Amino acid sequence: MVSGQIYLDAIISNYLLDMKVSPTLAVLLVACILFVVSPYIPSWILSVTVGTQVGALLMLILVLVVLQGDIVLGLAVFLAVAALFLENRRRTVQKVVATMTTVKQPFDVKELSTPAPNLVPGEIHPEHKGSEAEDYGFEPTEESGKNDVEDLGAESQDEKQPLETVPPQPSIVSEMMQQKGLAAI
Secondary structure: OOOHHHHHHHHHHHHHHHOOOOOHHHHHHHHHHHHHHHHHHOOOHHHOOOHHHHHHHHHHHHHHHHHHHHHHHHHHHHHHHHHHHHHHHHHHHHHHHHHHHOOOOOHHHHHHHHOOOOEEEEOOOOOOOOOOOOOOOOOOOOOOOOOOOOOOOOOOOOOOOOOOOOOOOOHHHHHHHHHHOOOOO
């Protein structure tokens, strides 16, 4: 069993040493590994490579150069670079969300009624002015008036009459406009 294992290891090592990796396969493997490993790349490397305008421009040029040579390799490099960009943006958003959730209110609302501390010895603070009314409601009060609707002079609100400026029939409109000199045929 041990001699079989040694023989198998020898065959595998000889095969790997004799195997020549083509540049196309090497680029595909590097792009695939970069795509898969992008969440584990340190943040400082991402900020240098894709977090700056120069780095982003270099990555774009790299994708365009590889696309000139081979469309499949260009697509693989594009996906790897896109994974780097997305991971950098994800980490940036994660930092912003973390800072937004940890921000506390500078003071409690109950502290608004407490007087401010003196800045100068002997400083005099005016008294806090309270509200004039104790309770606010949405019902009309005696001071605000009554809740009755004023009489419109008609028996019902459904008996509306058109204004005198509106002609009684739409066909008369053109005649009236011609008489006033506002329209000409």
